[in-house]
Amino acid sequence: MKTGVILILFSIFMVLLCINTGFADDNIGKIEQALSQGSPVPEGELEAVGTVGGCSATLITANLVLSAGHCFCDDFGNNCNNRGQFTLHDVRPVNNPSIRQDITIAGDVRIHPEYGKRGWLREDYSVLELDKPASSVALVNPISLENPWNIPFVGEKLTLVGFGYTGVDCKSPSQGKMKMEVAVDGSGWGGISFKNAQLHSCPGDSGGPIINKAGHVVGVASWNQDSSSTYRPTSYAYNWILEIPTPSWSDCSWIPIQTGGINSHGKSQYCPEGSYLTALDLDGDRSASDMDTPVIGQAKCCKIEGAKSQKWEKSEWVQIETKGINSHSMLGSWCPQGSYITGIDLDAAAGSDPMDSPVIGQVQCSKPAGYDTWGSTYWMDVGPDLSHQKKDWCLDGAFITQLDLDRVAGDDPHDSPVVGKAKCSCTREQVTPTPTPAPTPKEFHAEILPLSTQYLTKPIIHEDLTSDIEPVETDEVRVIEPDLIEFNGNNDIEENMNLPGSDYSSFDLSADDPFLCIQACKQDSQCAACTYVKPGIQGDSARCWLKNSVSEKKEDSCCSSWIKP
Known part of the structure; x- marks a missing residue:
């Protein structure tokens, strides 16, 4: 990461600071990032994207607003405000749909418990729990979170939305709600990054969403430096955002596999009944190579704390390479929804040594009783340092649903000595129901406030701060125009x-x-x-x-x- 001045997506609306948020006159809310070359959002589109003080924010259910943690705290998670106000701009009020106006609703603030603990602005999430449903005062449809297992890939184009500054070097004032489409440059459990000299976030975009082609929120604007913009993925914080309980691990143990007489090149169950895979220890013939891994030596399996049953509700072997799914890729999906890996069958490439294990042929997927779908999901970097050690891969409460095998540069292309990434998913008892509009409370009156001006502050960032996403060549990017997409040409499927x-x-x-x-x-x-x-x-x-x-x-x-x- 370059050192120097970094704008942390957060320009300050002075009037809202005084009237809306009640921020004290300290450093809260004075670190920043608006969309540089975006297009104005047409009237009636993306109405659920509004502001909290000097930040952008998104109404994701009738009662919940998603923004960044640093919009209510300093960048170390201290001096946080426990109350805030969310403003919907230019929307139709329930009691008079023929007009458009700004509507502000107050609420309680939740800050992610891990905010700032793994590094500067890590887990930069906040949720405003509204005192009254937005649907009771405004005719606005929330923009829901994407399912946590649908994680953006590098090269995928996403839509950034925000109220921040515009123009070259973010030197032009805000033009209201703007949007633009940019290709993902890096995607990991710590952040989704974009890198483009012309298309990037600016002051005022903090807390704003990135939206995928399905129309769902997949990230929250956190910080920016020069041409780089970093957003925190909603897939990682999904359970916390929607207040879905995440049980911890219990009764964890390392199970001897090849070292215990279990054949890792057969349809062998690794985990005991009621346990699920959280890590592996790859072994091999060290006389051949320190990085040789023809077998799985041990597997770490953990139970779900407080599970309704200590037995599997369902267990099945799922074909991977034998069905054409690439075990050297993050694409596709291995286990059925709500199931986790409990066994692996390593295979060899045709014509190679039978003890070579370049691919995963099949996996055993087992479903815990009472958990229908996956919750918070992320790809965790593993690599050589963790593939051959008895160390955790997933964080507490998550279990492995997929692997991405890698090989050491220069080795035989059939060799797969390491696990590059592991896809970890938390449990989720039930699918969050779609929110329904609530009746208008007679005693509640929304406060109408004008859009205020902005003030920009530029903090100095410590030299040792680094990005957790490795820069990758960005694909072509383009600005989304406000014109509607028309269905022309051949649509025959x-x-x-x-x-x-x-x-x-x-x-x-x-x-x-x-x-x-x-x-x-x-x-x-x-x-x-x-x-x-x-x-x-x-x-x-x-x-x-x-x-x-x-x-x-x-x-x-x-x-x-x-x-x-």
Whole structure:
């Protein structure tokens, strides 16, 4: 990370500071980041994106507003305000829908308990719990969080929204709510990063959302330096944001696998009944190479604290490489929804030594009773340092659902001595219900406040602060224009047809409609084709896969595909 002046997405609306938030005259709220070259958001679009003091924020349910932790605290998680106010701008009030005005609602503030504890501005999340449902005073639809297992990939284009400064070097004043589309430069459990000299966040965008092509929130604006913008992923904090309990591990133990006589090249169960995988210890013939890993030596398995049952509700072997899913990739999904890995069957490449283990052929996935879906989910970096040691991979409360195998540079391409990343998911007892509008309380009156001016402060950042995301070459980016996308050209979709491979982005669809997938492909210049996967195949929802080239067609009843003309 470059040292020097860093703008932390947070320009200050002076009037709102005095009237709305009650911030003290200290350093709270004086560290910053608006969208540099965005397009104005048309009237009636993205109405759920508003402001909290000098920050941007998003109404994600009728009662919850998501923003950044540093919007209510200093950047070390101290001196936090426990009350705040959320303003919806230019919306229609329930009691007079013929007009548009700003509506402000107060609420209690929650700050993520890990905010700032792993490093500067890490886990930079806040939630404002409104005193009254927004639906009781404003005709606004919340923008919901994306399901936590749908994590953005590098190269995927997301929409940034905010109220901040604009122009070159963020030197122009705010023009109201702006949006722009930028390709993801880095994606990890600690942050989603964008790097572009012209398209980036500015002061005033802190706490604002990034939205995927399905129209769901996947990140919260945290900080910016020069052309780099960092957002905190909602997938990691999903359970905390929606107040879903996350049970801790219990009865953890390292189970001898190959060292205990269990064949890691067969359909062998690793974890005892009621336990789930949290880490592995890879072993091999050290006389051949320190990095050789033909077998799994040990597996760490943990139970769920307070689980309703200490038995698995369901357990099954799921084909991975044997079904065409690449175990050297983060794409796709291994276990069924709500299940976790409890056994692994290592395979060898055709023609290679039978003890070579370059791929994962199958995994045993087991579902705990009473937990229907995954909660907070993230890809955790593992690498050589953790692959061969008895060390934790997932954080407490999360279990492994998928792996991404890597190899050491220069080694045989069939060699997979390390696990590059592990996908960890927390438990989730039930799907959060869709919020329904609440009746208007007669005693409640929303306060109408004007949009105020902004003031910019530039803090000096310590030299030892570094980004947790490795910079990667950014794909072409473009500004989203406010014009609506029209459905022109050939929309013929081929039923029962799959286009395997060439995937660069995937996401759940909000409705069982293949034309939503086609529309997403049409909006993205990188997209050459797309495949629509029916509900119940890769999850409860229909899923869309965007492809940057056209691969060979394959008949498959699971899917329908479309090729861009």
